Amino acid sequence: MRHLIPEFDRLKARFPxxxxxxxxxxxxxxxxxxxxxxxxxxxDGLVEYLGVPRIQIEEVLSYYTQFRRAPVGxxxxxxxxxxxxxxxGAERLxxxxxxxxxxxxxxxxxxxxxxxxxxxxxxxCGTAPVVMINEKYHENVNIExxxxxxxxxx
Amino acid sequence: MxxxxxxxxxxxxxxxxxxxxxxxxxxxxxxxxxxxxxxxxEVTKEVAAAGLLGHGGAAFSAGRKWGVVHLDxxxxxxxxxxxDEGEPGTFKDRWILExxxxxxxxxxxxxxxxxxxxxxxxxxxxxxxxxxxxxxxxVEEAYAAGYLGAPDPGTGxxxxxxxxxxxxxxxxxxxxxxLSSLEGKRGYPRNRPPRLTVxxxxxxxxxxxxxxxxxxxxxxxxxGAAEYRKVGxxxxxxxxxxxxxxxxxxxxxxxxxxxxxxxxxxxxxCGGMLPGHTLKCIVPxxxxxxxxxxxxxxxxxxxxASLEAAGSSLGSGGMIVIAEGTCMVRLLQVLLRxxxxxxxxxxxxxxxxxxxxxxxxxxxxxxxxxxxxxxQLYAISMMNDGTTICGMGDAAGYATVGILNKYRDExxxxxxxxxxxxxxxLEATAxx
Numbered sequence: 001m002r003h004l005i006p007e008f009d010r011l012k013a014r015f016p017x018x019x020x021x022x023x024x025x026x027x028x029x030x031x032x033x034x035x036x037x038x039x040x041x042x043x044d045g046l047v048e049y050l051g052v053p054r055i056q057i058e059e060v061l062s063y064y065t066q067f068r069r070a071p072v073g074x075x076x077x078x079x080x081x082x083x084x085x086x087x088x089g090a091e092r093l094x095x096x097x098x099x100x101x102x103x104x105x106x107x108x109x110x111x112x113x114x115x116x117x118x119x120x121x122x123x124x125c126g127t128a129p130v131v132m133i134n135e136k137y138h139e140n141v142n143i144e145x146x147x148x149x150x151x152x153x154x
Numbered sequence: 155m156x157x158x159x160x161x162x163x164x165x166x167x168x169x170x171x172x173x174x175x176x177x178x179x180x181x182x183x184x185x186x187x188x189x190x191x192x193x194x195x196e197v198t199k200e201v202a203a204a205g206l207l208g209h210g211g212a213a214f215s216a217g218r219k220w221g222v223v224h225l226d227x228x229x230x231x232x233x234x235x236x237x238d239e240g241e242p243g244t245f246k247d248r249w250i251l252e253x254x255x256x257x258x259x260x261x262x263x264x265x266x267x268x269x270x271x272x273x274x275x276x277x278x279x280x281x282x283x284x285x286x287x288x289x290x291x292x293v294e295e296a297y298a299a300g301y302l303g304a305p306d307p308g309t310g311x312x313x314x315x316x317x318x319x320x321x322x323x324x325x326x327x328x329x330x331x332x333l334s335s336l337e338g339k340r341g342y343p344r345n346r347p348p349r350l351t352v353x354x355x356x357x358x359x360x361x362x363x364x365x366x367x368x369x370x371x372x373x374x375x376x377x378g379a380a381e382y383r384k385v386g387x388x389x390x391x392x393x394x395x396x397x398x399x400x401x402x403x404x405x406x407x408x409x410x411x412x413x414x415x416x417x418x419x420x421x422x423x424c425g426g427m428l429p430g431h432t433l434k435c436i437v438p439x440x441x442x443x444x445x446x447x448x449x450x451x452x453x454x455x456x457x458x459a460s461l462e463a464a465g466s467s468l469g470s471g472g473m474i475v476i477a478e479g480t481c482m483v484r485l486l487q488v489l490l491r492x493x494x495x496x497x498x499x500x501x502x503x504x505x506x507x508x509x510x511x512x513x514x515x516x517x518x519x520x521x522x523x524x525x526x527x528x529x530q531l532y533a534i535s536m537m538n539d540g541t542t543i544c545g546m547g548d549a550a551g552y553a554t555v556g557i558l559n560k561y562r563d564e565x566x567x568x569x570x571x572x573x574x575x576x577x578x579x580l581e582a583t584a585x586x
Contacts, residue, residue: 065322
């Protein structure tokens with residue numbers, strides 16, 4: 001993470017004095033974008049850079065669903081299964097995804113290309129069902145659109 | 155258009171979210187007016203006189219909330235916009251973040267002046283990608299233009315704005331959970347008192363308002379409280395951005411004037427049900443509000459008092475429309491799985507209770523329901539009510555009781571027959 005410190009310093013400049021602890025979430029997010037997950041050495045680096053207790057970092061990492069300590073597939077396919085998405089076909093999409101990728105939700109394909117996850121409301125109910133692939137929302141997804149999407153991923 | 159709009163007043167184009175377009179619509183003129191000629195307490199007074207209510211779910215008076223902050227207490231004050239939109243069925247703030255980010259920034263600057271805030275924050279849910287990118291770009295535009303970060307030549311007022319991204323936690327939408335998260339910790343809600351306007355972020359007085367609540371501030375100051383009160387009802391002035399989804403022909407975000415007839419909104423403005431379907435019930439304002447059956451929707455107007463009189467509440471404006479034939483047992487299963495997943499685990503009644511309820515409903519759906527399961531769900535709902543730090547446990551109970559009261563027969567059927575009376579469907583299509 002050390003190469004990210006200049007970026008962290010710029011971020012810090014916008015916060016009030018004494019807000020080092022607040023930098024934890026944005027720093028973890030940036031590290032994860034960079035490495036794909038948070039490694040032990042990143043935690044060491046954050047303890048040193050932010051001066052926050054190690055346990056606080058461990059607590060944050062284990063609490064928030066978006067943070068991870070292990071890599072995921074190249075394409076992280078997250079399908080919402082909350083009420084509206086389920087009412088507009090998400091349950092069939094999840095079944096199709098599991099069948100097509102050959103993994104259950106929460107698992108990664110053996111070639112490391114895909115991780116399939118189910119998630120709760122993504123705030124996209126008006127264009128349900130929604131599938132989030134890496135950072136991007138794909139809305140109004142039906143089985144045909146899903147096929148096209150998957151074919152486009154290497 | 156369901157009534158007079160206050161926020162959706164311009165055509166959305168490829169550039170309507172940018173600073174240049176916002177200024178062409180009169181953007182940042184109101185901020186100039188405030189800095190040139192108003193005192194902070196006058197701004198708060200105007201917002202209070204307008205009767206602006208919280209638009210995130212609790213409908214608490216924004217002016218009263220602001221009024222708690224003492225401007226001369228010698229402390230740092232903070233302002234935070236709650237953009238952690240995560241109540242299932244709710245996606246209205248996304249509209250503001252994507253299409254009117256400068257309206258939010260101008261409003262936050264006016265609010266920051268009123269509350270003498272030097273550092274303001276927008277806490278935005280981690281999954282929002284486009285809304286984040288739009289808002290972050292608008293913040294950079296506002297810095298470059300000198301609205302943010304630079305002192306106002308007349309008053310010396312300076313404000314910095316940080317867009318803070320959450321990382322996946324429903325409870326962080328609760329104001330004190332949000333602040334815990336903003337302090338770089340788990341999003342654990344805190345006991346009140348003290349109120350957050352007394353001891354909030356890092357124990358300093360902090361005002362947290364929903365994005366839509368804040369977005370209305372610029373209009374209120376620009377045109378005055380009296381003009382604002384001309385829209386809506388006496389008890390609920392203004393409008394609500396309603397995000398409507400489910401088995402409805404035209405889902406999306408609509409700005410609804412408070413007092414507008416509910417069924418007219420559903421059947422005229424939103425095009426009615428999906429073809430071939432009839433209305434069973436609606437969730438009026440996010441899944442934590444009690445369902446209203448089709449019959450109960452008759453005669454209701456879209457405002458706080460009318461929805462409460464009907465036995466529910468306006469909540470977050472996240473309306474879910476449910477067609478006849480939808481299995482309410484499965485619906486409750488999805489809901490309880492969600493609450494169980496999102497319980498932060500801090501309070502025993504919620505941490506354990508959500509798990510119990512989730513396991514009971516899973517057991518019923520698996521065909522192994524017991525005669526006493528319905529009473530158990532009631533008992534756990536009652537037990538959670540008022541026994542937890544935040545309202546999540548209560549809300550899960552209300553939603554559960556609402557469904558059980560009105561669709562008890564469907565639960566009895568599944569327990570007795572081991573299968574759904576409505577073929578277990580949530581999806582309203584032919585191929586289920």
